[in-house]
Amino acid sequence: MLKWAGTFVLLFLPSLALAQSAESAVGGNSSLWAGTEFSSFNPDYSCSSTGPFGCQNQLVGPAAFFDLNVSPKWGAEGEARWLHWNGDGGQIESSYLAGGRYRVADYHRLNLWLKLLMGGGLITTPGYPAPGSLKGSYFAYAPGGTLEFPLTHRISLRGDYEYQIWPSFAGPPSYDTTTGTVITHAHGLTPNGFSLGVTYRFLGQ
Numbered sequence: 001m002l003k004w005a006g007t008f009v010l011l012f013l014p015s016l017a018l019a020q021s022a023e024s025a026v027g028g029n030s031s032l033w034a035g036t037e038f039s040s041f042n043p044d045y046s047c048s049s050t051g052p053f054g055c056q057n058q059l060v061g062p063a064a065f066f067d068l069n070v071s072p073k074w075g076a077e078g079e080a081r082w083l084h085w086n087g088d089g090g091q092i093e094s095s096y097l098a099g100g101r102y103r104v105a106d107y108h109r110l111n112l113w114l115k116l117l118m119g120g121g122l123i124t125t126p127g128y129p130a131p132g133s134l135k136g137s138y139f140a141y142a143p144g145g146t147l148e149f150p151l152t153h154r155i156s157l158r159g160d161y162e163y164q165i166w167p168s169f170a171g172p173p174s175y176d177t178t179t180g181t182v183i184t185h186a187h188g189l190t191p192n193g194f195s196l197g198v199t200y201r202f203l204g205q
Contacts, residue, residue: 037197089126
């Protein structure tokens with residue numbers, strides 16, 4: 001976890017440096033936002049369905065993010081998500097992602113952004129360190145979408161959907177007690193889910 005946290009900091013150090021120079025760094029149509037969310041994700045491990053609410057043990061937890069919008073249409077996003085609660089047998093997942101985003105619609109103050117992020121995902125499977133369990137980190141990328149609704153000039157509500165893809169993940173098979181079937185995990189992992197939160201504009205217009 002410390003390795004991915006360090007990578008996350010290094011990825012966004014230039015943006016943090018920009019933020020320290022106040023309005024001289026974020027001017028014109030640019031703006032810097034940051035906030036927090038609460039997430040509910042299907043971990044796609046030991047689950048009978050891959051839908052966002054299709055797991056009997058949805059992982060839930062907080063997330064932190066920032067958005068650096070360099071124009072009304074284009075921006076960059078970075079996020080850290082910790083899904084550490086409600087996991088089956090102590091299962092947890094975390095992710096540290098960054099990338100670009102594009103505003104596709106603006107309707108009655110409601111803004112729709114599409115995004116594509118990449119970075120790393122970490123997983124601890126149920127029952128770790130028992131036989132047949134694992135703990136590891138993997139490359140991940142994630143398309144998604146965000147709806148934002150401004151409450152004030154500086155504060156907005158935010159709803160987010162994210163579909164993470166961990167292409168190199170391969171884990172031991174698991175057993176679904178509800179269906180009596182063996183679930184294999186040899187073709188990657190696709191955690192996905194929804195988040196609700198609030199974002200605050202620190203700099204810019």
